[in-house]
Amino acid sequence: MQAVDQIQYVEFGIADENYAILISDIHEIIRMQDITEIPNSHRYVQGVINLRGKIVPVISLRSLFSLDPDSVTKSTRIIVVNHREESVGIIVDKVRKVTAFSDIQPPPERVGGINGAYFVGIGITSAGLTGILKLDEVLIRE
Amino acid sequence: MTDMRQYQSHFLDDLGEQLQLMEGEILRLEQEGGTAEGVQSLFRAAHTLKGSSATMGYEKMTKITHAMETILDNVRSEVYPITTEMITLLFQCVDRLKVLEAEIALDSRELSDIDDLVGDMMLLDARRAQEMLVHAEKGEGDKTVISESFPLREDEWEMARRQVEGGLSLYRLYIRLSSECLMKSVRLDVIEKQLRDTAPVIWSELLSRWRDIPPPDGQFVRWLIAAADRKEELEREIRTWFDVDSVEAVPCSLDELHSQSQPPVIVRTDIGGRPESSFRLPPSERVKAQSIRVNVDRLETLMNLVGELVIDQTRIRQVEANLQQKYGSDETVKEMSPVFDHLTRVIGELQDSVMKVRMLPIEQLFSRFPRVVRDLANGLGKKVELMLEGNETELDRNLIEEVGDPLIHLIRNALDHGIETPEARRQAGKPEQGILRISAAHEDNQVVLTVKDDGAGIDADKLLAKAIDKNLFSAEEASQKKENEAIQLIFHPGLSTASEISDISGRGVGMDIVRAGIERINGMIEVETFKGRGTCFRIRLPLTLAIITGLMVDIGGRIYILPMSNVVEIIQMEPKALQSVKGVPVVSLRERIIPVVWLHDSLGYPRTGIKRKQIPIVVIGRAEKRLALAVDGLIGYQEVVIKSLGAYVGNIEGISGATILGDxxxxxxxxxxGIMKMAGGLT
Structure with a gap:
């Protein structure tokens, strides 16, 4: 088995918290785009963007986690992930770095007010705690 | 079997084709009594399928096709003639094969039971063979089994005459191989050669009828030879040859031969005495255009790429216009213009060609109908003549798939409720046989499909009565409806429940579903009916699904696209010119009152432009229904490539997809x- 500290994640920030996604799930990271909203769709679906001729839906983690709505800044990014053979964009406040965790703990029931089911675990580094997202839960289709 | 998986898709493709072919041939057998070629090609299809399914390891399929092969083999070698019972069984076989096909396509396993069917086939085969044998024994012996005809060509005929003039006698020779003989076709070849060494061979069944496929077991193979020997000497000689089980030489005269060289009618049918549908099928065209088989996914990719080119092209146009404005006098900029023009033209042609590649003749779909009609007509005890027109009309393959179910629905309605029983038709002074005409044709940039019957038509009054009964509107409102408006009620979901409507109006089964299916592919459906004379449904479809002409409108600062095919009219209106009926804003257009809907409401935006002097209003139509959409602005129209929002977003009411604009x-x-449905709650 691969040593835990060799698995790489992309760490990003939303509000004051740090989160991470498995690097192998990520297709690319792009700057904020013109988003076309979809009326009558789910509230956390922000809309769709044109990614080189492909229509890609974009979701807001802030909205999913019931935080304040996104305020777009210079550091706002869209992380495009591959999920069940489809690309989905996730809006984050800023992308921090590629990292690995020496220790990953199972998620508690709630992580800072957010449902623990959204996480596969909590990564621990010297700098602090990082919630590792479980894409299957975050991108659940209803 | 894992290594066979890679051939699976080829196998399924081929299977589909062969089944289609079989169905067509069986139908032809049923109506026309069948020809030797028909039986032969059926046999060949069964044989091919048997081979390929055995290779793929699908045992059940192999068993069925083997049983079919046995029966067809006996038919073509005239052991027994084709009967109605046999045709029904053959149809059942094709049906069962289709079920197996679906199961194999799903997860490569054959689930359905087939033993009943194979049992029936074997029973039929044994019984028919027995009957014929009894018949033969009672009659003039063995030879009724063998057709006596010798289809001689002119030169063969000439040769026979010369041999007789040269003093030789003509013999018809019947040779049967022993059942233990291995490699029968090789043995027969040897016999052919031995015969030719012995005497001049004028005609050989082996070289004509059995050239491509070996004769069935136990079958006599016939020759016509000229020999100096007597009958007994000839027979004795041949009997010494290897693997010859039985031989008979029958002397014959030139006159006898002459009368027999008429082309034989090989297959007879004994259909009759029951309601029968007859069909006019186009003669099967064996000439195949040169073609290759291409995976649909590759075509899809090609289409997507062209779609992107179209988008880029619109973008380049914009950039070019900007450059022209800024640096109009610059030589390089001037040079660009003709290049862009050329590019636009080439992309346009490329788009057309790719579109054409995706087009298929509608025959693909039409060829399913004779069978459907036959089964329905037989089940309902009605007589129907099915006429198919415009088989060669081409449209997008996706459309062909999508339009199939609605059409079959219409056919079912036409037979169930439209065309009357033979007695009823007789009483109404119409021919007993009803006519169902299905046609396809290109009209402008659309394909028009019509399904027309000469049945009883739709009774508007009864529909209205039903609608009042269901509280759709009051009797007073109903009295104001014109007949044409009343007929449109058949598309109303509330009036489309099968059992209730069929005894009242005689039509309307699931018509709302039909319409929904047609509209999903951007089509329109209209109905026209004449009481007592029939009903005609007309379906208009775009040539393709991938690209539509769209009207771009501004709603709350966002651009939305309305399919041009639904836009009836565009008007400008002062807000105060809007009237109100029962609190619902309406516009009055050419004596029609049309409800007005602010798209902002449906889409969840605040109404903006309401204070403006003029409000642009787009009137959209779906069949007879009209709705006026108030928007903030009209931007223009252009060709747009339809893209799906993807499974993640899912279905959003009122939105069919997205496109990428020039910018x-x-x-x-x-x-x-969807828009009309959402507005339904408001009006």
Missing amino acids: GRVALILEIG
Whole structure:
């Protein structure tokens, strides 16, 4: 088995918290785009963007986690992930770095007010705690 | 079997084709009594399938096709003639094969039971063979089994005459191989050669009828030879040859031969005495255009790439216009213009060609109908003549798939409720046989499909009565409806429950579903009916699904696209010119009152432009229904490539997809059916 500290994640920030996604799930990271909203769709679906001729839906983690709505800044990014053979964009406040965790703990029931089911675990580094997202839960289709 | 998986898709393709072919041939057998070629090609199809399914390891399929092969083999070698019972069984076989096909396509396993069917086939085969044998024994012996005809060509005939003039006698020779003989076709070849060494061979069944496929077991193979020997000497000689089980030489005269060289009628049918549908099928065309088989996914990719080119092209146009404005006098900029023009033209042609590649003749779909009609007519005890027109009309393959179910629905309605029983037709002074005409044709940039019957038509009064009964509107409102408006009620979901409507109006089964299916592919359906004379449904479809002409409108600062095919009219209106009926804003257009809907409400935006002097209003239509949409502005129209929002977003009511505009932004395409449904709550 691969040593835990060799698995790489992309760490990003939303509000004051740090989160991470498995690097192998990520297709690319792009700057904020013109988003076309979809009326009558789910509230956390922000809309769709044109990614080189492909229509890609974009979701807001802030909205999913019931935080304040996104305020777009210079550091706002869209992380495009591959999920069940489809690309989905996730809006984050800023992308921090590629990292690995020496220790990953199972998620508690709630992580800072957010449902623990959204996480596969909590990564621990010297700098602090990082919630590792479980894409299957975050991108659940209803 | 894992290594066979890679051939699976080829196998399924081929299977589909062969089944289609079989069905067509069986139908032809039923109506026309069948020809030797028909039986032969059926046999060949069964044989091919048997081979390929055995190779793929699908045992059940192999068993069925083997049983079919046995029966067809006996038919073509005239052991027994074709009967109605046999045709029904053959149809059942094709049906069962289709079930197996679906199961194999799903997860490569054959689940359905087939033993009943194979049992029936074997029973039929044994019984028929027995009957014929009894018949033969009672009659003039063995030879009724063998057809006596010798189809001689002119030169063969000439040769026979010369041999007789040269003093030789003509013999018809019947040779049967022993059942233990291995490699029968090789043995027969040897016999052919031995015969030719012995005497001049004028005609050989082996070289004509059995050239491509070996004769069935136990079958006599016939020759016509000229020999100096007597009958007994000849027979004795041949009997010494290897593997010859039985031989008979029958002397014959030139006159006898002459009368027999008429082309034989090989297959007879004994259909009759029951309601029968007859069909006019186009003669099967064996000439195949040169073609290759291409995976649909590759075509899809090609289409997507062209779609992107079209988008880029619109973008380049914009950039070019900007450059022209800024540096109009610059030589390089001037040079660009003709290049762009050329590019635009080439992309346009490329788009057309790729579109054409995806087009298929509608025959693919039409060829399913004779069978459907036959089964329905037989089940309902009605007589129907099915006429198919415009087989060669081409449209997008996706459309062909999508339009199949609605059409079959219409056919079912036409037979069930439209065309009357033979007695009823007789009483109404019409021929007993009803006519169902299905046609396809290109009209402008659309394909028009019509399904027309000469049945009883739709009774508007009864429909209205039903609608009042269901509280759709009051009797007073109903009295104001014109007949044409009343007929449109058949598309009303509330009036489409099968059992209730069929005894009242005689039509309307699931017509709302038919319409929804047609509209999903951007089509329109209209109905026209004449009481007592029949009903005609007309379906208009775009040539393709991938690209539509869209009207771009501004709603709350966002661009939305309305399919042009649904836009009836565009008007400008002062807000105060809007009237109100029962609190619902309406516009009055050419004596029609049309409810007005602010798209902002449906899409969840605040109403903006309401204070403006003029409000642009787009009137959209779906069949007879009209709705006026108030928007903030009209931007223009252009060809748009439809893209799906993807499974993640899922189905959103009122939105059919998205497209990418010239400036790279994404615009949503509105779906008229959904918009009308949403507005339904408001009006």
